[in-house]
Amino acid sequence: MYHKTMFFMFCLVFVTLFSIPSFLVYADDDHKENKRGNLLADGNGDNDDNCQQKRKQDHHRDGDHGNGSVKSLANPTYQFQCGACHFAYQPEFLPESSWIKILTSLDDHFGESVELDAESEKIITDYLKSNCADHSTTKRAAKIMKGLGNQTPLRITQIPYIIKEHHEITPDILKREFIGSLSNCIACHTTAEDGIYDDDNVKIPK
Incomplete structure (x- = not known):
């Protein structure tokens, strides 16, 4: 016990x-x-x-970066062919009608003649149409479409929403050596290639 x-x-x-x-x-x-x-x-x-x-x-x-974001590029053919001459813009910056107009007038692509083989043209067309602003679910794409109405802009810099977002950028700033124009997104948006356009990642060159 x-x-x-x-x-x-x-x-x-x-x-x-x-x-x-x-x-x-x-x-x-x-x-x-x-x-x-x-x-x-x-x-x-x-x-x-x-x-x-x-x-x-x-x-x-x-893959969710907030209001200032779009999907990062996921098409090597588009990146290679279009990015060889200028910044390869994410498809969500323009509606399908705009991309179709651009792709059907490559012989006069803003003053230049662009030649694509049939396979590359099809790949790029399918990619842009599938990921354009009117087929996107991102907040930025929705804002772009909301301000367009019946417009079919051929330039991203003609989009009302983009113009409004850059209203404080003066012509003198755009003329700076490392900027050149409003279309040179990567000059100030340091994470533009990743589809991130939040203000926190903006650095305007002196």
Whole structure:
């Protein structure tokens, strides 16, 4: 009987000693999580910037970059053929009708003659039509389409939404050596090639 009692007491002490720290660890974790949530909700706290940066990284990894984003290019033929002469714009900047007009007048492509083999032309046409502004679900594409009405612009710089977004950019700024014109997106939008056009990533050359 004595041995059974001692064994019982030993087990009780053992369980108590190892359970309390575990309980305290979980309780402390819950406290930290609640505190972090409250700080984020209030917009305060030393970790707020780090958490915000983490969310941006998550959005980037998931392909969701916010209002200033479109899908990154995913067609090597389009990138190679069109990007050889100028910045390869994401298809979502123009509606299907605009891309068709551009592709059917390559013999006079803004003053230049562009020659494409039949296979490349088909690949590029299918890509642009499938990913154009009126077939996109991104917020920026929706804003572009909303401002177009019945227009069929041949230049991205003719889109009302794009003009409005750049209304503070003066002609003198556009004349700077490393910019040249409003069509040179990559000059200021440092992450344009990735489809990210948020203001946080804009750096205007001096």
